[in-house]
Amino acid sequence: MNKKNAIIALATTLFLLSIIHACKKEENPPTTTPYTFPEIPNFRAIPTDISNPITIEGVALGKKLFFDPILSLDSSISCSSCHQPQFSFADNKIKSEGVHQVLGKRNAMALVNLAWQKDRFFWDGRTTTLHEQITFPIQDPLEMQNTLDEVENRLQKNPTYVDLFWKAFGTKNISIDLVGKAIEQYEKTLISYNSxxxxxxxxxxxxxxxxxxxxxxxxxxxxxxxxxxxxxxxxxxxxxxxxxxxxxxxxxxxxxxxxxxxxxxxxxxxxxxxxxxxxxxxxxxxxxxxxxxxxxxxxxxxxxxxxxxxxxxxxxxxxxxxxxxxxxxxxxxxxxxxxxxxxxxxxxxxxxxxxxxxxx
Ligand code: HEC
Ligand code: HEC
Structure with missing residues (x-):
């Protein structure tokens, strides 16, 4: 190999290495920005949960999921169908209607200042965390009538969601656990303090x-x-x-x-x-x-x-x-x-x- 070829080979190698490096860099988890809560002098401090830190990216994803009918069997209802912002996230009905207008068993609960409710959710207290809570309405035959696998599959096939999960959690593998964590983050930002x-x-x-x-x-x-x-x-x-x-x-x-x-x-x-x-x-x-x-x-x-x-x-x-x-x-x-x-x-x-x- 003459000197000129050696230089070309070296330059090519360096070029390829820099591309590999650039690609790798893109695969580094993106940085997230902590969500800033308002200062509320008449409230106790917001209990922190180190297992699910609240970030701007996580809240944005959670909000999109909360309002997206993709979570229900026939994509007809979202969380927000029964938890509507104008009713303090309740639904103004005696009992809620699920997919195919089936009538639920109980009155929808208002979602407000949930960040301070750390122990039990639902009228019967059947779940202790907000991120596990979401598995109930998704699978409930009187609500979204879906399966957890189907929700994961649908979201995984959707490039917008793959990108949002990547930005919020640094992974492109969408799991129900992360769906729950994103929605939990959003729910904890539903703070009412100006009554x-x-x-x-x-x-x-x-x-x-x-x-x-x-x-x-x-x-x-x-x-x-x-x-x-x-x-x-x-x-x-x-x-x-x-x-x-x-x-x-x-x-x-x-x-x-x-x-x-x-x-x-x-x-x-x-x-x-x-x-x-x-x-x-x-x-x-x-x-x-x-x-x-x-x-x-x-x-x-x-x-x-x-x-x-x-x-x-x-x-x-x-x-x-x-x-x-x-x-x-x-x-x-x-x-x-x-x-x-x-x-x-x-x-x-x-x-x-x-x-x-x-x-x-
Ligand atoms: C022994 C505990 C207890 C006492 C005392 C009590 N409540 Fe309640 N309250 C509850 C429970 C439990 C519920 C929900 C019951 C249910 O849905 O079956 C409730 C529900 C309510 C609701 C309905 C809220 C909603 O979103 O559906 C209102 C309003 C209310 N109470 C106001 C009052 C007022 C005003 C008083 C005093 C006059 C009072 N409560 C005394 C336990 C109590
Ligand atoms: C078909 C109507 C319906 C849909 C859809 C629905 N919910 Fe609910 N939600 C309810 C009803 C009704 C209750 C009370 C149920 C019970 O206690 O058995 C409830 C309770 C809750 C609670 C408990 C609040 C508390 O104070 O304990 C949370 C949190 C919640 N829902 C979040 C969600 C999320 C997140 C979704 C979407 C994944 C969702 N819901 C979808 C009707 C609905």
């Missing part, structure tokens, strides 16, 4: 006299709401001491007569029959109808129900029974004895927890 009550908590405005009286009823024995829904967890208004309760909606002598076993459905424990996840009270102005079965169309009906007092059943929350028994001694009945004005005040307070900026 009238939030502004009041931050000293930005004053509540009306009626709203203040309602707050007093809410957090004292007079209304007895605070044992289960509490302002000490202002992000969710669920008492830190309780996750599930039977709030006495039905008179039942034998627990197997509950129309829905609730937590008992999941634990098979008779003492959990008729107990349900205590729901958030945020954004009630947008989340009617109320309760796991959507039985109450208005907040007035909800307040009338509590005012009449709980109905008896073996799993009625002990604190509720205890307070009701006390009222029986003093008032002669289980009811709260709220006046028309008290009920109007309580409703006015509950409505201060609604945040119209969140539903826009």
């Amino acid at each position: 009238k009550f939030d502004k009041f908590s931050r000293g930005e405005l004053m509540l009306t006299d009626s709203e203040l009286r309602g707050l007093e009823i809410f957090k004292t024995e007079k209304g007895d709401c605070f044992h289960c829904h509490s302002s000490t967890a202002p992000e969710v208004f669920i008492s830190p001491d309780r996750t599930f309760a039977n709030n006495g909606m039905d008179t039942i002598t034998n627990v197997i007569d509950f129309a829905d076993f609730g937590l008992g459905d999941f634990t098979n424990n008779l003492s959990d029959y008729g107990r349900f996840k205590i729901p958030t009270l945020r954004n009630l102005a947008f989340t009617a109808p109320y309760m796991h079965d959507g039985r109450f169309a208005t907040l007035d009906e909800v307040i009338d129900f509590y005012n009449q007092g709980p109905k008896g059943s073996p799993t009625l929350e002990p604190i509720m029974r205890e307070k009701a028994e006390k009222r029986l001694e003093t008032l002669g009945h289980w009811g709260l004895n709220l006046s028309a004005q008290d009920k109007a005040d309580l409703k006015a307070f509950l409505l201060t927890l609604s945040d119209s900026s969140f539903v826009q």
Whole structure:
């Protein structure tokens, strides 16, 4: 080999090496940008989850998946069909409709400030993390009617998704676990913190006299709401001491007569029959109808129900029974004895927890 050929060979080798290097570089996982949450002085810090750090890329992917009907059997419904932004991510129906308009079993839950709800999801608490939660609606015969394999296959065949998973997670192998993690990231960014009550908590405005009286009823024995829904967890208004309760909606002598076993459905424990996840009270102005079965169309009906007092059943929350028994001694009945004005005040307070900026 003469000198000239040697130089050409060397140059060619270097050129090829640089191409290989460039290709390799493209295969390095792209860098992600941490998602910045707003500063919210009246909230506790957002619990961090090191197993699924929230990034701008992950949230963007999760949002796309949440609104994409590709997850359902016939590509007819998405998560957002039953969790619509304008209803604080509930659906304004008594019971949700799945693929082929099949009617679901329960009322869709509002999705708000889920980042602070770390332990149990669903009315019956059957899942402990948001990324596992997604496997239920996808496979539910009353919801998306799909299979996890089919979802993985469809997404894997879609170059846009392959690219988005690459950007968010540095892999082109799409798995249900990552689908769940992306949706979880998006769900944790659904933060509502500009209700009238939030502004009041931050000293930005004053509540009306009626709203203040309602707050007093809410957090004292007079209304007895605070044992289960509490302002000490202002992000969710669920008492830190309780996750599930039977709030006495039905008179039942034998627990197997509950129309829905609730937590008992999941634990098979008779003492959990008729107990349900205590729901958030945020954004009630947008989340009617109320309760796991959507039985109450208005907040007035909800307040009338509590005012009449709980109905008896073996799993009625002990604190509720205890307070009701006390009222029986003093008032002669289980009811709260709220006046028309008290009920109007309580409703006015509950409505201060609604945040119209969140539903826009
Ligand atoms: C057909 C309507 C429907 C679809 C589609 C649907 N959901 Fe739901 N969702 C519901 C209903 C109804 C509940 C309450 C079910 C229960 O408790 O058994 C619920 C509950 C939830 C909860 C629990 C909230 C809490 O506070 O415990 C989360 C989170 C959720 N859905 C997210 C999703 C995601 C993510 C998707 C898409 C992968 C999805 N849902 C698809 C109707 C639906
Ligand atoms: C013993 C616990 C407990 C007490 C006390 C209690 N609640 Fe509830 N609340 C619950 C549970 C559990 C549910 C859901 C029940 C179901 O769907 O079966 C609920 C549901 C609600 C809902 C419906 C929310 C929705 O999105 O469907 C509202 C509104 C509400 N409660 C307001 C109040 C008010 C106001 C008071 C006081 C007058 C009160 N609660 C007292 C446990 C309680």
